[in-house]
Amino acid sequence: MITLTEENYIKAIYHLGNYGLENVSTNAIAKEMETKASSVTDMVKKLSEKEYVDYKKYQGVTLTKKGKEIAINIVRKHRLWEVFLVEKLNFSWDEVHEVAEQLEHIKSKKLISQLDAFLEFPTHDPHGDPIPDSSGNIKKIDKILLSEAKIGSHCICVGVQDSSSEFLKYLDKNNIALGTKLKICHREPFDNSITIKIVDKELVISNLIANNLFVYVDADA
């Protein structure tokens, strides 16, 4: 049986290692988990014994196939619960993370398959992140950061990089939501701020904001 702590380490390793592709260092895990490197070493040994990670002393860890499956399943559960909270229980997108962090550890295959059906098989969570299907497949869309979009291009908002409450509230305040259409008007070379147009209103976006907002470039527009 896998413990809650083990699940959280596996999740952290998955995210830090570019979704299970890259090696992750002890220190990186320690920082992510807000714990000490020595604790990470202990846990990593345990995860290695249980064959969730490949581990060589001083070399960091990589998720095994088994470990990656577990990570993807946690992500699937997390994102499905987020959709539930927003769509059915009227949570706003900046309120869901904390609760989903708890719900993602509930163990019941039937629960998740039925929840998925109840929500009509959503493909993305409220922050625009893809929801792995029951086989663990993740659909990728070719989104780019708003900061990378060309002047004059028409874009649709499809996701956020930073999903902190502060950032999401900023977007709410400025009427930017997933699905919002916008046009890139101007980039100020001095600070890399961007002027965008939503419907008929212009808005200046700082580089920091533009670096945390994913858009899909609508070539036909």
Place this chain on the structure above:
Amino acid sequence: MITLTEENYIKAIYHLGNYGLENVSTNAIAKEMETKASSVTDMVKKLSEKEYVDYKKYQGVTLTKKGKEIAINIVRKHRLWEVFLVEKLNFSWDEVHEVAEQLEHIKSKKLISQLDAFLEFPTHDPHGDPIPDSSGNIKKIDKILLSEAKIGSHCICVGVQDSSSEFLKYLDKNNIALGTKLKICHREPFDNSITIKIVDKELVISNLIANNLFVYVDADA
């Protein structure tokens, strides 16, 4: 912060002590929690320090006001989740307990108040047990055991004493659900079995079954 284990002990004490009214012995808790009496003593000391229970050595425990509030809130969460699983996710009433045991520990006031609203403020769970409201008030209905019902009386099925999968499946098989109307036809003195009539079909019910099914006596019928 209260731990998951502490919550489970409090819940056990609540149920064993007639919903927080009576004193509960160490051995009774040990049996319910499937652990050893010595472990219970340790935990009970901790719960006492945290003022969830009143405890005197060798005298067992009683829930404090604070302890009872926690217990009732766990029961509320458990039963709301059971309703959700049955009404929204198509679980059958014999499948919900295990999952609800996990979901009842999720900590979020908003989650529960919104779930309550989403389910349209249900008053009873799928087994007929009352759901405490957000203030902890529990509505009692005057149900009796089927075994105590008078010959000739018309009854409505309103709950089960035993909610084991085996018992619930027996009821399903015999088309007995909450809300089912039945008439008490005959009691066999030799084994206290009861003959009941549902719609126009007669059915013989053993004393053991009759002792685990709650009914409301419909005086007007």
Place this chain on the structure above:
DNA sequence: AATAATTTTTAGATAAGTCTAAAAATTATT
């Protein structure tokens, strides 16, 4: 009321996950 049976508590040990401080290995710098 004395003894027996049962219940409860204490004492000491174990496992999971964490910590600090020090040692070892790796990586960076001169």
Place this chain on the structure above:
DNA sequence: AATAATTTTTAGACTTATCTAAAAATTATT
């Protein structure tokens, strides 16, 4: 390539929740 800086691991300790075995208190029986 030697030394410095950083990263990682080890060793030993602490906490929570558990256990076994023995001691203490309570309850039941004669």
